Amino acid sequence: MMGFWESFLSALLQGWVITLGMLVLAIPISVILGLLLGMARVYGNRPVSLLAAGFVGLFRGLPLVVTLLIIFFALPKIGLYFSPFWAAVTGFIFCSGAYQSEYVRGAIRSIDVGQSLAARSLGMSRFKEVIHIILPQAFRRAFPGISNEIVYLILYSSLAYVVGVSEIFGISKHFNSLYFKSIEIFSTAAVIYLIMATVASLGFRKLENKLRIPGLEITC
Amino acid sequence: MSEKDVVLKAENIHKSYSGNNVLNGISFEVKRGETKIICGPSGSGKSTVLRCLNLLTRPDEGHVWLEGTEVTSASTDINKIRQKIGFVFQEFNLFNHFNALRNVSIGLEKVKGVKKDEAKKIALEQLARVGLQEHAHKYPAELSGGQKQRVAIARARAINPVIIFYDEPTSALDPQLIGEVLEVMKGLAKERVTSLVVTHEMGFAQSVGDEMLFMVDGRIVERGPPQELIMRCKYDVTKKFFESIQELYGREK
Numbered sequence: 001m002m003g004f005w006e007s008f009l010s011a012l013l014q015g016w017v018i019t020l021g022m023l024v025l026a027i028p029i030s031v032i033l034g035l036l037l038g039m040a041r042v043y044g045n046r047p048v049s050l051l052a053a054g055f056v057g058l059f060r061g062l063p064l065v066v067t068l069l070i071i072f073f074a075l076p077k078i079g080l081y082f083s084p085f086w087a088a089v090t091g092f093i094f095c096s097g098a099y100q101s102e103y104v105r106g107a108i109r110s111i112d113v114g115q116s117l118a119a120r121s122l123g124m125s126r127f128k129e130v131i132h133i134i135l136p137q138a139f140r141r142a143f144p145g146i147s148n149e150i151v152y153l154i155l156y157s158s159l160a161y162v163v164g165v166s167e168i169f170g171i172s173k174h175f176n177s178l179y180f181k182s183i184e185i186f187s188t189a190a191v192i193y194l195i196m197a198t199v200a201s202l203g204f205r206k207l208e209n210k211l212r213i214p215g216l217e218i219t220c
Numbered sequence: 221m222s223e224k225d226v227v228l229k230a231e232n233i234h235k236s237y238s239g240n241n242v243l244n245g246i247s248f249e250v251k252r253g254e255t256k257i258i259c260g261p262s263g264s265g266k267s268t269v270l271r272c273l274n275l276l277t278r279p280d281e282g283h284v285w286l287e288g289t290e291v292t293s294a295s296t297d298i299n300k301i302r303q304k305i306g307f308v309f310q311e312f313n314l315f316n317h318f319n320a321l322r323n324v325s326i327g328l329e330k331v332k333g334v335k336k337d338e339a340k341k342i343a344l345e346q347l348a349r350v351g352l353q354e355h356a357h358k359y360p361a362e363l364s365g366g367q368k369q370r371v372a373i374a375r376a377r378a379i380n381p382v383i384i385f386y387d388e389p390t391s392a393l394d395p396q397l398i399g400e401v402l403e404v405m406k407g408l409a410k411e412r413v414t415s416l417v418v419t420h421e422m423g424f425a426q427s428v429g430d431e432m433l434f435m436v437d438g439r440i441v442e443r444g445p446p447q448e449l450i451m452r453c454k455y456d457v458t459k460k461f462f463e464s465i466q467e468l469y470g471r472e473k
Binding site for chain 1: 264274276299300301302303305308309311312313314317326327328331332359360362376379382418
């Protein structure tokens, strides 16, 4: 028979792959969603901006765990079925995208109106102005906020266990109910989360330095 | 003077902001090669005139023509018109995320569709003309105010406009940096680059200005050759304005 550590660590490795799978999908899509929602709120016409504001208000107003339970247990009642994995990924994208859009919106608003005037006076369309002039600056301003939100997302991916995803935390809970070795089990899980969050933070710090432009530094 | 020589024509421009009349019927023409000066006390609507001419602000009433095309017509593609008008702002408004070179080449590349290498070449030439080729790779935050404004002039020139608007181009500069910007502007005026200049620099106005418009409360109250207008203005407000400026800057020769 396999020993506790052997079976726990091999299950944990599988859980870790699932956690990474959720994150690899949820992080980029939520960043894109955040950018789109943030832009919609600043540049959209009234219905578009209201719709975006409603979306953000809803998903910032619900605890993530409630969002996940609704997606997984309530939506099937109206014919929308999600596997545990996709229910979690969808919930992460909506929640994180809503939060990120606030950083994007604030960053766009913080860009001096002179940038826009200069772009338009060169004959740029509104679209070109936003793509070439406003967004590259706004993204740099929003970056610390966005990266912070991504670190949160890495940690709250552990909530996927509530809809039955066998990710790191789900595996840990399962093993704890079998072996009752809570100290060993949860501190191992904690170390894995700590390592992921630290690696991500360091990576973002590096990327932020790479994106840095004199005069566009963010004090944070 | 034939119709062809009129680059820009404004007719009866009105603009109000929430019930406040800022412009009350502004009409004038700028001829090819001319340097036209607009001056007047703060709040008289000078900057608003410039912005109404390229529709950065839409006038409530009146018409603007650029080389015979009606700018204010609903069927005119305003982005096409703006490509023919260089705009130099008081606050420079260089794109903060681009270096000097890219600031100058971006319009060529993204608006006029010039190939990247070609745009770069033209941008370098324009930077050389304002004496900044060695600073091409610096970002706006690494340039002095005077250098920024010279980059802004190069940027405005690069798209090969038929007229350049200057909106108080030296008002945000430290006194010792004003000279370098005025030198560049004078050089362009002497090359007969058509320009419309909102400024309080009377020395500049007198040395290269062909005509000066004096604005008060959204109206052009006096106009004439700068030298003459400054010496022999008809109205008290004009006289007071020039006196206070001369007091501030010292008597100009």
